[in-house]
Amino acid sequence: MDDNIQATILAVDDEPSNLNIIAGYLKSMPIKLLVANSGEKALTVTQSTMPDMILMDIRMPGMSGIEVCRQLKSSPKTADIPVIFLTASDGDVSESFAAGGVDYLVKPVKSEELIARVNTHLKIRKLVKSLAQANSLLEGVNESLEAKVQERTRELVALNRNLRREVDERRRLQDKITYLSEHDFITRMLNRNAMESELDIALDGVGESSSTRHYLLFIDLDQFKVINDTCGHIAGDELLRQVADTLRAVTDKQDVCARMGGDEFAILFSSEDMGLAIAKTRAVKTALEQQEFTWQEEQFQHTVSVALVEIDNSIDSVSHLLSIAERTCYYSKIKGGGEISVFNASRELIEKSQKQAKQVPIIRQAIAENRLELHAQRILSLHDASEKKAEILVRMKNEDGSLKLPGQFIPVAERFHLIDSIDRWVLSHLCQWLAKNPTDASFCVNLSGDFIAKDSACEFITNLLREYRIPKGQLCFEITETSAIANIDTTVRFVNTLHQTGCEFALDDFGTGTSSYEYLKKLAIDYVKIDGMFVRDIDKDPINRKMVESIAAIASAKGIKVVAECVENDAAKAILSDIGVDYIQGFCEHRPEPLPGLCSQFKMQQEHA
Numbered sequence: 001m002d003d004n005i006q007a008t009i010l011a012v013d014d015e016p017s018n019l020n021i022i023a024g025y026l027k028s029m030p031i032k033l034l035v036a037n038s039g040e041k042a043l044t045v046t047q048s049t050m051p052d053m054i055l056m057d058i059r060m061p062g063m064s065g066i067e068v069c070r071q072l073k074s075s076p077k078t079a080d081i082p083v084i085f086l087t088a089s090d091g092d093v094s095e096s097f098a099a100g101g102v103d104y105l106v107k108p109v110k111s112e113e114l115i116a117r118v119n120t121h122l123k124i125r126k127l128v129k130s131l132a133q134a135n136s137l138l139e140g141v142n143e144s145l146e147a148k149v150q151e152r153t154r155e156l157v158a159l160n161r162n163l164r165r166e167v168d169e170r171r172r173l174q175d176k177i178t179y180l181s182e183h184d185f186i187t188r189m190l191n192r193n194a195m196e197s198e199l200d201i202a203l204d205g206v207g208e209s210s211s212t213r214h215y216l217l218f219i220d221l222d223q224f225k226v227i228n229d230t231c232g233h234i235a236g237d238e239l240l241r242q243v244a245d246t247l248r249a250v251t252d253k254q255d256v257c258a259r260m261g262g263d264e265f266a267i268l269f270s271s272e273d274m275g276l277a278i279a280k281t282r283a284v285k286t287a288l289e290q291q292e293f294t295w296q297e298e299q300f301q302h303t304v305s306v307a308l309v310e311i312d313n314s315i316d317s318v319s320h321l322l323s324i325a326e327r328t329c330y331y332s333k334i335k336g337g338g339e340i341s342v343f344n345a346s347r348e349l350i351e352k353s354q355k356q357a358k359q360v361p362i363i364r365q366a367i368a369e370n371r372l373e374l375h376a377q378r379i380l381s382l383h384d385a386s387e388k389k390a391e392i393l394v395r396m397k398n399e400d401g402s403l404k405l406p407g408q409f410i411p412v413a414e415r416f417h418l419i420d421s422i423d424r425w426v427l428s429h430l431c432q433w434l435a436k437n438p439t440d441a442s443f444c445v446n447l448s449g450d451f452i453a454k455d456s457a458c459e460f461i462t463n464l465l466r467e468y469r470i471p472k473g474q475l476c477f478e479i480t481e482t483s484a485i486a487n488i489d490t491t492v493r494f495v496n497t498l499h500q501t502g503c504e505f506a507l508d509d510f511g512t513g514t515s516s517y518e519y520l521k522k523l524a525i526d527y528v529k530i531d532g533m534f535v536r537d538i539d540k541d542p543i544n545r546k547m548v549e550s551i552a553a554i555a556s557a558k559g560i561k562v563v564a565e566c567v568e569n570d571a572a573k574a575i576l577s578d579i580g581v582d583y584i585q586g587f588c589e590h591r592p593e594p595l596p597g598l599c600s601q602f603k604m605q606q607e608h609a
């Protein structure tokens with residue numbers, strides 16, 4: 001009940017004078033007064049007007065006030081209306097409270113008492129009403145809150161379910177991707193990648209156990225290509241699957257089998273010794289060859305080439321191991337006859353040595369028959385474009401006229417001590433040529449440690465200089481760091497002696513040795529040639545750039561000129577020029593060519609200048 005809304009009070013009494021008294025007393029109050037002169041009328045008026053309070057006489061003819069009150073309290077619609085009884089005696093009090101009355105006044109009613117009670121109960125009524133309203137409001141809020149919570153819970157449950165489904169799906173996909181990345185699609189065996197990881201682990205563990213050794217069995221199907229080409233890829237795939245099944249059946253549980261690609265399979269296994277490993281290899285080979293392959297009623301017999309490699313510490317990487325296995329298997333294939341090839345590190349070394357030894361008479365004969373040829377590559381000054389400088393690089397002419405590069409015969413010549421003869425050949429032929437074709441260009445000649453170590457080396461050169469009247473400063477000798485270190489005292493003497501004749505010296509392949517800077521102090525050299533490994537990708541590798549920068553800084557502090565080898569592109573050239581390198585040499589400027597060709601170019605350059 002709002003303060004602004006007038007309260008309605010119903011006064012019930014069968015005695016009109018009593019009603020008048022009440023009306024008179026309440027006149028001063030801001031209320032609307034209704035009256036009824038019987039219990040029955042009181043009920044009717046209450047239903048139609050819903051008063052805020054009833055002042056009720058108890059004793060009335062017909063329906064008593066107590067009965068009216070009981071009926072009002074029994075209906076939810078009217079139960080809350082406060083009823084104050086007007087009674088002539090205290091004796092009715094307990095009955096009136098039992099019927100639901102809130103208070104009572106004893107007649108004759110006093111004005112102040114009536115007004116005070118009416119006010120009090122109107123206030124209580126108002127408070128109760130607003131409490132009820134607040135309660136129902138709260139209930140409403142609670143209900144909508146509850147509904148919202150339930151709705152959100154439903155949403156979360158649904159979201160959770162979707163999320164779980166998605167996580168499961170992703171996990172399945174991840175497993176699938178992992179499986180696919182490690183397995184071969186056709187045979188469901190491990191693939192090359194996965195096998196490489198296993199081999200890596202095996203290599204790491206080499207030497208850990210003295211009783212077991214690891215072996216790699218490499219298998220190549222000899223007739224796979226024929227079956228694939230004549231019966232089609234489906235047949236080829238089926239053959240691969242059957243081979244995989246056979247391998248699974250003949251190998252042990254702990255063996256690692258993989259399809260390495262194409263028609264190659266591999267098994268990594270451990271065994272106590274080579275004898276047992278060979279026996280196992282034989283069993284695998286027999287099982288594969290006994291397996292008959294039938295396709296569209298045609299039967300195919302097939303053979304396999306196998307190689308067995310013991311994984312020991314002579315093998316430094318997985319790629320090394322696989323290249324040995326593939327090569328050994330290839331030998332087995334070209335040998336035919338279905339034998340097992342077994343790789344053995346010491347045998348390989350002996351074979352390599354034997355192969356090199358076979359080269360010795362060929363090189364010797366080439367020197368004797370003058371089948372060496374002088375080629376030269378320009379070395380460009382970054383300060384003076386007119387400077388003419390080149391490095392002499394030797395080539396060997398085969399009997400059929402084709403050329404061998406130094407990489408194919410110099411290492412053999414060094415190992416079998418033929419390099420000294422090659423250096424002498426190069427020096428004397430160069431000097432002869434220069435005597436016949438005078439030029440103001442200067443030439444760098446590579447000298448081996450073997451040559452420098454010979455007592456006669458200095459004399460050999462001084463004789464040539466004298467005999468062919470080679471001008472001072474026309475020759476520069478390149479000594480590699482490794483050969484210089486091998487016999488440092490001899491090298492120091494050699495350099496000092498020849499310096500006096502006007503020859504220059506360069507430390508070649510600089511940076512590849514471990515203590516390069518040491519030798520800058522000991523040797524009176526004029527140039528350092530920074531090895532190609534630091535120069536080739538200087539435009540991409542910041543560490544190499546730093547290396548070159550530091551070599552250049554130290555060399556120039558000592559008054560030594562810097563040559564960068566293997567300059568292959570303009571970007572590298574620009575960086576080297578920024579660093580302050582003095583000379584560059586490389587394919588981006590000039591590829592080695594026969595000496596006469598380069599000298600004609602020098603001549604033309606001179607004429608144009």
Ligand code: C2E
Nearest residue numbers: 393394405406407426446447448566567568585586587588
């Ligand atoms: P080196 O003295 O370091 O010679 C430079 C090598 O790098 C030459 O190889 C040259 O062709 C190559 N080269 C030059 N520019 C580039 C480039 O931009 N990129 C790449 N990738 N390579 C480049 P070559 O002629 O095959 O000679 C190889 C090595 O053989 C020489 O290395 C030298 O140590 C040795 N050698 C050559 N001739 C003689 C010789 O007369 N006596 C001796 N003792 N050794 C020689």
Ligand code: MG
Nearest residue numbers: 391446478508
């Ligand atoms: Mg050189």
Ligand code: MG
Nearest residue numbers: 508509529565
């Ligand atoms: Mg070099």
